[in-house]
Amino acid sequence: MPQKKISIRIDGELVTALEGQTILQAAQEAGKAIPTLCYLEGLSPAGACRICMVEVAGTERLLPACTTPVQEGLAVTTVSARLTQYRRMTVELLLIERNHVCSVCVSNGHCELQAMATSLGITNTRYWYDFPTLPVDMTHERFVLDHNRCILCTRCVRACAELEGANVWDVGGRGIHTRVTSDLAQPWGESPTCTSCGKCVQACPTGALAEKGAAVEEMTKRTDRLTRLAGSKRAQP
Amino acid sequence: MHNNLRDSLDEKERAFIDQVIAERSSRPGALLGILQAVQNHNPRNYLPMETLHYVAAKTRVPPSQVYSVATFYALFNLQPQGEHTVSICRGTACHTRGSRELLESLVLELGLGQRDDGDSGGADKATLTTADGVFTVRTVACFGQCALAPVVEINHSICGHVNEHTLQRQLKELARESD
Ligand code: SF4
Ligand code: FES
Ligand code: FES
Numbered sequence: 001m002p003q004k005k006i007s008i009r010i011d012g013e014l015v016t017a018l019e020g021q022t023i024l025q026a027a028q029e030a031g032k033a034i035p036t037l038c039y040l041e042g043l044s045p046a047g048a049c050r051i052c053m054v055e056v057a058g059t060e061r062l063l064p065a066c067t068t069p070v071q072e073g074l075a076v077t078t079v080s081a082r083l084t085q086y087r088r089m090t091v092e093l094l095l096i097e098r099n100h101v102c103s104v105c106v107s108n109g110h111c112e113l114q115a116m117a118t119s120l121g122i123t124n125t126r127y128w129y130d131f132p133t134l135p136v137d138m139t140h141e142r143f144v145l146d147h148n149r150c151i152l153c154t155r156c157v158r159a160c161a162e163l164e165g166a167n168v169w170d171v172g173g174r175g176i177h178t179r180v181t182s183d184l185a186q187p188w189g190e191s192p193t194c195t196s197c198g199k200c201v202q203a204c205p206t207g208a209l210a211e212k213g214a215a216v217e218e219m220t221k222r223t224d225r226l227t228r229l230a231g232s233k234r235a236q237p
Numbered sequence: 238m239h240n241n242l243r244d245s246l247d248e249k250e251r252a253f254i255d256q257v258i259a260e261r262s263s264r265p266g267a268l269l270g271i272l273q274a275v276q277n278h279n280p281r282n283y284l285p286m287e288t289l290h291y292v293a294a295k296t297r298v299p300p301s302q303v304y305s306v307a308t309f310y311a312l313f314n315l316q317p318q319g320e321h322t323v324s325i326c327r328g329t330a331c332h333t334r335g336s337r338e339l340l341e342s343l344v345l346e347l348g349l350g351q352r353d354d355g356d357s358g359g360a361d362k363a364t365l366t367t368a369d370g371v372f373t374v375r376t377v378a379c380f381g382q383c384a385l386a387p388v389v390e391i392n393h394s395i396c397g398h399v400n401e402h403t404l405q406r407q408l409k410e411l412a413r414e415s416d
Contacts, residue, residue: 157301167299172308181308183300184289193299 008074017070024052024065027078034078035087035119037112037205038153039066040223042230043162046154050090051116054078062086084120091117092125097176098132099148100206106219107207113151114206134179139189142212143201145180150208152178156200163229168194180208202226245287253278254288258295268298268306272313281317281370319366319373321411323404324390328379334386340376342401346408347372371415372408 003018010027017026022045027034038049045066053062057075062083065076077083094100094113102108134147157169157180168191172181182191201209202221210219246254257274261267271292276284284307293300307313325331325340340363344350349365366373382388385397391407 161299167301170299170301170305172304174309181301181304184286184293184304193301 006070006072008070008072008076010076011078019070021070022066023054023056023063023068023070023074023076026070027065027076032078034065035116036066037116037151038155040155040159040203040226042227043155043158043203046158048152048154049094051087053083053086055080055083088120088122091120091122092127094151095122096125096127096129098130098134098150104216105149105207106210106214106216107149107221108217110217110220111207112205130176137182137188138212139187140191140194140196140212141189142196143188143198144210144212145182145188146208146210147179148208149206150180151206152180153205154180155203155205156180156209159199159203159226163226163233164195164197164199166193166195166197169200199226246291250288251291254291254295258292268292268296268303269310271296272303272307276313283314283317286315314364316364316366317370320371320415321392321408322373322375322390323408324375324377326378326380326382326386326388326390327376328383328386330379330383330386331388336387339387339389339399339401339404340374343374343404343408346405347374349374371412 003020005016006019007014008017008023008026009015010023010030010032013030015026015030017029021029024034024036024039024045034052034054036049036052038046039052047064047067050064052065054065054068055077056063056068057077065078091113095117100113102111102114105111108114132148136147137145152171154171157171160169161167168182168188169180171178172185173179182188183193188194198211201211202223203209203226204221207219254271254275257271257278258267261270261274272284275288275292276282279285279288289303289307290300292298293303296303307315323343325336325343327336327340344365347365347367349367364373364375377390380388380390380395382395382397385395387399389396389399389404391411396403396407
């Protein structure tokens with residue numbers, strides 16, 4: 001059954017969307033870019049980062065574009081001073097929560113968090129840095145997990161569960177103590193479920209998950225491959 | 238080391254867990270109830286890693302998810318709990334009535350250093366157990382008994398308008414019972 005077509009307005013422009021689509025998907029198809037961090041095309045949306053917040057006419061609250069489904073007559077604003085203010089704040093809060101020192105990071109120059117901060121014009125943070133001392137898990141023979149760079153987007157969790165089916169990752173703890181954890185929080189290298197496929201590494205928007213041996217600025221990610229893989233999986237009967 | 242986890246649970250414990258899982262079948266969301274029943278059965282009221290491992294294997298829920306659930310809910314303990322549990326309210330009303338001082342004096346009295354291993358939950362969400370395993374001190378966000386602030390719960394009974402002296406007296410009594 002073909003999906004029902006509905007009309008919505010994005011930044012004043014009338015566009016056609018399909019029922020069941022999210023605001024983000026409809027906007028992307030209409031050629032409008034909404035900034036995202038935790039969204040990765042091909043993985044289920046998580047609504048974890050709150051960067052994609054948009055204004056929807058008729059409600060005071062901002063809504064995440066990546067998880068909010070379109071409705072007939074919806075009018076969305078994706079660019080406004082208010083949104084920029086919130087997005088900036090969100091990125092600043094991510095930056096102070098861990099030690100994102102770009103100059104010594106494997107992903108310097110290829111990091112989605114860094115690119116987001118740059119595009120929002122963030123040059124400093126208005127909040128105190130938390131400077132937590134977090135461990136770096138080097139136990140895996142090919143990969144590294146540096147908690148100091150993690151923004152808890154859960155893209156690794158979803159890539160592992162949805163594309164590899166291994167379910168190595170999840171988030172443990174809560175609040176400021178939340179960490180991505182492998183299995184029962186044993187070292188990654190001892191994980192009985194990890195297949196060493198590297199999908200989590202490719203999914204990670206920052207330098208938190210990287211290949212061993214990569215030096216500063218050397219780690220580039222191929223998220224496009226994950227998206228293609230997800231597409232071909234869906235196409236299978 | 239984790240491969241041997243299953244072997245370290247004894248026969249009786251495994252049979253109990255099997256039964257709990259069988260009773261709750263495989264309906265989604267069953268994990269919470271399973272973990273709660275298994276924890277209650279544990280003499281020290283906690284979920285050892287071996288147990289989590291066994292539950293994951295038996296329910297076919299990925300270990301990462303079992304760990305996620307067990308560490309998200311304050312209800313679950315991954316460390317052995319003391320014989321008596323003293324929960325100090327750190328909600329707003331109790332805070333303004335001096336619950337921090339109450340907590341600090343209790344921690345001092347019982348010789349519990351505020352250790353910060355990074356994953357214990359920080360100062361305001363503490364769970365500390367004395368070395369002799371007699372007392373566990375934890376903090377709670379609000380008991381909903383704000384009129385009685387500061388509130389302390391001792392072994393599931395609520396005590397209102399608590400001060401250092403009344404608290405110490407009660408703990409002495411409990412300690413005597415445990416001897
Ligand atoms: S390790 Fe990377 S992909 Fe995983 S939650 Fe952290 S930032 Fe996201
Ligand atoms: S992209 Fe929508 S919440 Fe992260
Ligand atoms: S703040 Fe302590 S009971 Fe409400």
